[in-house]
Amino acid sequence: PPPAAPRHPRSMGAPGRDGELRRTFPAFTPRALGEDGGFAETWWGNAWVDALERGALDAKRLARGRGYAEQGNVDAITVTPGLVLAYVQGSRPRPYRVQVRLRTLDDADWDRFLDSAADRTGHIAALLDREMPHALAEGGVRLLPGPGDLEPQCSCPDRGHPCKHAAALCYQTARLLDADPFVLLLLRGRGERELLDALSRLSAARAARAAQDRGPAPLPGVRATEALAPRRLPPLPAPLPTPPHPEQPPVYPAAPGGPDPFALDQLATDAAGRAHALLGTGRDPVAELTLWQDAVRLAAARPGSGLTAATRSLYASLAAAADRTPADLARAVAAWRQGGFDGLAVLEEPWDPPAGRFDRARPLLLAADLPAFRPWRNRLTHPRGHVQLRLGRDGLWYAYESDPGADDWWPRGTPDLDPVGALTGLGASPEG
Known part of the structure; x- marks a missing residue:
């Protein structure tokens, strides 16, 4: 070889x-x-x-x-x-x-x-x-x-x-x-x-030797009679009056690779509103919200309807921060816009209401020539499965819609004390 x-x-x-x-x-x-x-x-x-x-x-x-x-x-x-x-x-x-x-x-x-x-x-x-x-x-x-x-x-x-x-x-x-x-x-x-x-x-050794060579600095003395004499402190100045409303934030310029100036404006406006409420009432209106609830609140505060490119980007970042999907956030935003914090709770938290308002809802619906809704916990569902009423802990009825046969419920309309009123404008006719 x-x-x-x-x-x-x-x-x-x-x-x-x-x-x-x-x-x-x-x-x-x-x-x-x-x-x-x-x-x-x-x-x-x-x-x-x-x-x-x-x-x-x-x-x-x-x-x-x-x-x-x-x-x-x-x-x-x-x-x-x-x-x-x-x-x-x-x-x-x-x-x-x-x-x-x-x-x-x-x-x-x-x-x-x-x-x-x-x-x-x-x-x-x-x-x-x-x-x-x-x-x-x-x-x-x-x-x-x-x-x-x-x-x-x-x-x-x-x-x-x-x-x-x-x-x-x-x-x-x-x-x-x-x-x-x-x-x-x-x-x-x-x-x-x-x-x-x-x-x-x-x-360190040189600094210690230098300090030792200098010796302790003499402390200024005060006569005991002066130190123990009673003193009256001047009163604190009166607090400034609360401004009537929060100021507008500055206009943020757009920079390549920088944050969205519209999102910055929204966050600054929200922070100013919270600070104004805290200054006037001593309480932060959103201090008790969870990360998810605050993300929903911020997304719902963005003006406009429909998912534009900027809105989709905002929804994606907020949903990722809360470990949710953009679809979850879009549904939660619809619930927040329907009823705020209580509307979001109606979307996410089924509960067992006491006897009374919930039990009276079915006869009211029958009296309005509507079919018999199927009850489950705080929810009443149309027999065709495309309209639903949910009773919130605030005593209001919230309407939801879904495609027939699909369990994909979205908030619709305006909450109402009357279950029939909450269905106004929705397809809940006896035939529908």
């Missing part, structure tokens, strides 16, 4: 092994050359690129490496203290293993760096915003490399300093530094959490 093709790892990245002192970054996508020709975007990223280019011995290798970086030939990058690792795809099928070394800082350097960072709170805030202040990076401890500080190594046979594969990794590392300057601090030997914890402790 033919010899098997050599197998090699596709990536050096192992995010599962990452920790405080090891970070793996996915490969960058190919990028186009910027208008100004610069590879990095931040001053510290450009300082890294400057150290690479000023320490290079062959400009052509640098150009080839930059091209590799821009084409996305650098795989996932792993950063540990003093080391950047990645596979870089060159002209051969097998990628090359590349690493770039940078000297880590010793404990004394880190102590000076922490003191410099804690001297100004703006330095810590800038680091948290993923910014690197000039004074912090170029102060007593130099964080950024200079020419010759970067030590590249590559598994390719090219012995250039650096080879094009190492140059590509250095260019892509500048993009890492653009996005997160803590990558530079990790290269110098300390992880982000360790640094932030140390800065927090140092800042």
Whole structure:
């Protein structure tokens, strides 16, 4: 059999092994050359690129490496203290293993760096915003490399300093530094959490020492006779009179992708009316409503009849918020417009009325030459099943209609104390 093709790892990245002192970054996508020709975007990223280019011995290798970086030939990058690792795809099928070394800082350097960072709170805030202040990076401890500080190594046979594969990794590392300057601090030997914890402790210790040096501030004194003397507070001003009516809301402009200005106007008008009622009576008229009942009330308050495109959108959003369907909401709106809160209760809550008004309704219907309606709980249904009367807890009769033989009842007409009056205008004749 033919010899098997050599197998090699596709990536050096192992995010599962990452920790405080090891970070793996996915490969960058190919990028186009910027208008100004610069590879990095931040001053510290450009300082890294400057150290690479000023320490290079062959400009052509640098150009080839930059091209590799821009084409996305650098795989996932792993950063540990003093080391950047990645596979870089060159002209051969097998990628090359590349690493770039940078000297880590010793404990004394880190102590000076922490003191410099804690001297100004703006330095810590800038680091948290993923910014690197000039004074912090170029102060007593130099964080950024200079020419010759970067030590590249590559598994390719090219012995250039650096080879094009190492140059590509250095260019892509500048993009890492653009996005997160803590990558530079990790290269110098300390992880982000360790640094932030140390800065927090140092800042707290300095604040405590400063407070101790200042001593307690003297408290202003008051003579006991003045403190214990009886005082009469001035009366509260009289409340302003309640306005006669709520004001009109402003006109809301329509914006692409923004909320419906008509819906905003409706909500603002409703909120103003509720606030006016609360100011005048001390009670919110809709405070006791459930989410579903309030959704029905808002939909019923929208003027007009028929389901326009805007109304369908409103019904769909309100119904979804209450976990109902738009058809449920449309039927409930018809009931609300028929009798308000009591009309909605008649639609959704069958109940057993006491003897009296309900029992007298059937003789009244027979006396009006109507057929004998079938009773069930608080409902009387025409024998043909297309007209129904429902007695509400408010003592009113509510008329409903449905297609014959279908159990699809919709509120119709105006509620009335008289069951015959509630059927006025509906098809409830003896033959109908």
